[in-house]
Amino acid sequence: MMKKIALIYMGGTFGCVGEPLSPMPAEQFLPRLAQVLPLNLDIECFVAPVIKDSSACTAADWLLLIQYIQKLQQQDFQHFVILHGTDTLSYASAVLARFLTHSAHVILTGSQYPLLNTQGTDTREFSDALDNLNFALAQIHQVNLGVYLAFHHQLIHAATALKQHTTELNAFTGQSALACSGIQPYDEPPLSITAQHIEKAQHFNCLNWMLQPIALSALIQNLKALQQHPPHCLILQSYGTGNMAVNAEVIALIHALQSQQCTVILTTQVTFGAIEQRYAISQWLQDSKIFISNCHSHADLYAKALKMHLQYDSLAQWYAHWHSSV
Structure with a gap:
């Protein structure tokens, strides 16, 4: 029945x-x-x-x-x-x-x-x-x-x-649910939604930047402007497998945003395929301590950022739980 x-x-x-x-x-x-x-x-x-x-x-x-x-x-x-x-x-x-x-x-x-x-x-x-x-x-x-x-x-x-x-x-x-090789269900238990979650979500500020072919000086100017009122999350949609040209000043500005509890996340603007770091330019990822997307789609990245925002108040907690929340 x-x-x-x-x-x-x-x-x-x-x-x-x-x-x-x-x-x-x-x-x-x-x-x-x-x-x-x-x-x-x-x-x-x-x-x-x-x-x-x-x-x-x-x-x-x-x-x-x-x-x-x-x-x-x-x-x-x-x-x-x-x-x-x-x-x-x-x-x-x-x-x-x-x-x-x-x-x-x-x-x-x-x-x-x-x-x-x-x-x-x-x-x-x-x-x-x-x-x-x-x-x-x-x-x-x-x-x-x-x-x-x-x-x-x-x-x-x-x-x-x-x-x-x-x-x-x-x-x-998207990935067919009727195919044999479906994605695995999330290991985490469901989050029971409370009035506090809804109130916090009303103020959630997630900013997405799809990178354009501009000079590094322009990117630096944009990041400096963002420091005045940083969002909770800044998503940088880079090229290809996660490639993005940076210099020491860009990394310093990312650190400055992080010091204001702004989570900076690297993803790709390419629709399909995951981030893969193979190039020497990717050394900056370790220096900047930027988060790297491990999500199924851009919408899934937004959903993950929202859930992390509701569960954890500090960037240190994000670092501790980012890879365990897949």
Whole structure:
């Protein structure tokens, strides 16, 4: 006997109507959604704590969603399908994967086109919404414990998901969850979300710099400006396998940021492949004590940085736990 599925609506294009598109109020949308759900599945619909355009979502919104899922788990729900906007769907997926680990069966999905027509009276003639939802619902009792993203008949490990196209139906890529060589689940137990976590996340400042071909003097100028108000995390997206031209002054400025409890992390702007240090220029990594990404994707790096920020207050604690939190 298949267990009940909690279907959680969090907004996004999936629930939009009108011209131009705007979100239909959740209390009006859910009854229409219920009318198209498969009759052979036991599904209960819920409204997420936060309904908004996903481009406006932040860490606190996803922690509220995780907290809501954890409350539903106490009511014996273990299978969850989340409807979420596509703009930050990869980030939401990665954050849920990091925090829920393998404590539940979770699939996130969304759509490039709304479920309903302009008037909101019937399903839209051309839309991927119902197709994506039905695919997610069909997979939720088949997947192992963990978090996944379902889109255009692909089931992707949440930590590896990447939005690859702005308008095509095949909008996401990542490591297939249906392949035999799936990623290993996180070894850490799930983090039970509290009000303190949500409050701290509201102030989380993570800055990402994709390096451009500029002079070292310009990079130095930028780093000096950042010292006035350093973020909690500075992610440097370098070239290739992690290559980045530096000099003694750049390293000194990284040290200065670290002295202000700013975590500086090196990753790559190349979409696929891991960081690999083979060149002599990489000696600077040891001198600078910069963190090196060991994550599955850029969104996963954001999720890891967020979780470390919530768990540890000092840079020394980050150094102690960075490699044990994979």
